[in-house]
Amino acid sequence: MAYLTSDPGISLDGFIAGPAQSLENPLGDGGEDLHRWMFEQPEEHTAEREAITSAGAYIMGRNMFGPSRGEWDLDWTGWWGEDPPYHAPVFVLTHHEREPVEMKGGTTFHFVTGGPEEALRLATEAAGEGTVSIAGGASTINQYLRAGYIDELRLHVAPIVLGSGEALFRDLKGLSFEVVASRSTPMVAHVTLRRTAD
Secondary structure, X not given: OOOEXXXXXXXXXXXXXXXXXXXXXXXXXXXXXXXXXXXXXXXXXXXXXXXXXOOOEEEEEHHHHOOOOOOOXXXXXXXXXXXXXXXXXXXXXXXXXXXXXXXHHHOEEEEEOOOHHHHHHHHHHHHOOOOEEEEEOHHHHXXXXXXXXXXXXXXXXXXXXXXXXXXXXXXXXXXXXXXXXXXXXXXXXXXXEEEOOO
């Protein structure tokens, strides 16, 4: 199986999106502040930004791909415009079938109805020798953490408290990591954790 990583931005109180997510506010109240470092100081965080987009394939939940539920709005092609940042195959977990959506820059969204294991199998095949990144959201990352599949968790900790929202590590216990790297600036602390044996 491929080496699995995940790169969530996270608040001090453990949320990777704020409350009240909507079409106009996809990261919820305060959620955009988790990623200020990426856009306001890109030159100071080049290595971290490149690592986030270096995977051979990605997996995400339907909520990360778009706001709708039920049958697809076929005009919707994601939050990221015509050239999403992934530039690799992206496997979207869903209960509703849809044909793949090819975007500029090499990103193709594939819609997987067979569950997390099927998505992981397809992403591993697509990644080849590359890594597979669990892009989000929180419930999707938590599913793969619970199953013991994520090898490396690269947290980007913003010095803010959201109070509520989509929580990483919700209803998880017994996980153990070691810190293998860390670096901080006034806007964010980058902490790389590697899963240890149970």
